[in-house]
Amino acid sequence: GAVVSQHPSRVICKSGTSVKIECRSLDFQATTMFWYRQFPKQSLMLMATSNEGSKATYEQGVEKDKFLINHASLTLSTLTVTSAHPEDSSFYICSAKTGFRDTEAFFGQGTRLTVV
Amino acid sequence: TQLLEQSPQFLSIQEGENLTVYCNSSSVFSSLQWYRQEPGEGPVLLVTVVTGGEVKKLKRLTFQFGDARKDSSLHITAAQPGDTGLYLCAGGTTDSWGKLQFGAGTQVVVTP
Numbered sequence: 139g140a141v142v143s144q145h146p147s148r149v150i151c152k153s154g155t156s157v158k159i160e161c162r163s164l165d166f167q168a169t170t171m172f173w174y175r176q177f178p179k180q181s182l183m184l185m186a187t188s189n190e191g192s193k194a195t196y197e198q199g200v201e202k203d204k205f206l207i208n209h210a211s212l213t214l215s216t217l218t219v220t221s222a223h224p225e226d227s228s229f230y231i232c233s234a235k236t237g238f239r240d241t242e243a244f245f246g247q248g249t250r251l252t253v254v
Numbered sequence: 255t256q257l258l259e260q261s262p263q264f265l266s267i268q269e270g271e272n273l274t275v276y277c278n279s280s281s282v283f284s285s286l287q288w289y290r291q292e293p294g295e296g297p298v299l300l301v302t303v304v305t306g307g308e309v310k311k312l313k314r315l316t317f318q319f320g321d322a323r324k325d326s327s328l329h330i331t332a333a334q335p336g337d338t339g340l341y342l343c344a345g346g347t348t349d350s351w352g353k354l355q356f357g358a359g360t361q362v363v364v365t366p
């Protein structure tokens with residue numbers, strides 16, 4: 139199956155700083171990538187849809203100025219959490235699709251962000 | 255919004271027992287995927303079903319997509335401790351990017 143790599147797997151940062159998380163499709167070109175947030179013992183909450191070369195589409199309630207998404211190439215999307223606060227601490231996961239609509243999505247291993 | 259309801263939320267069984275997890279919606283999905291997620295890791299795709307009435311088997315796991323493509327089930331035969339994890343169903347939405355709508359998940363614990 140297709141491989142999606144996320145980096146870093148864990149990060150601790152101080153309040154007020156920014157953190158960048160990378161999501162790479164290693165063996166395929168991803169036209170679309172998705173960013174999710176997951177709280178303990180809960181399901182995945184979609185934050186935004188990222189398409190190569192265009193602006194990301196954010197879900198309702200997600201602050202686009204706080205969660206900056208850049209999909210600069212067909213194999214890389216980044217999520218930057220700006221001016222991080224302790225309430226931003228969470229598990230962030232990306233997924234990538236090889237095409238539109240019914241094609242399968244493959245997930246990265248996730249990033250555990252802790253803001254202290 | 256197309257909502258997916260998963261049941262039960264939690265399931266604890268002994269090794270060797272069978273279990274079934276359900277995923278239901280009032281909406282029709284273009285496809286439905288099942289994932290298993292372990293703590294601290296991303297979800298791993300188990301199967302994708304796209305045709306109403308479709309049944310797929312993956313070793314001891316049997317997946318079924320309802321005739322109307324609104325519901326699905328996952329059945330595990332003779333569960334093993336390695337089956338422990340969070341099982342998530344996700345429906346393919348009809349928007350052009352193919353966003354997935356996730357169920358709340360079923361935490362399965364299989365004890366030796």
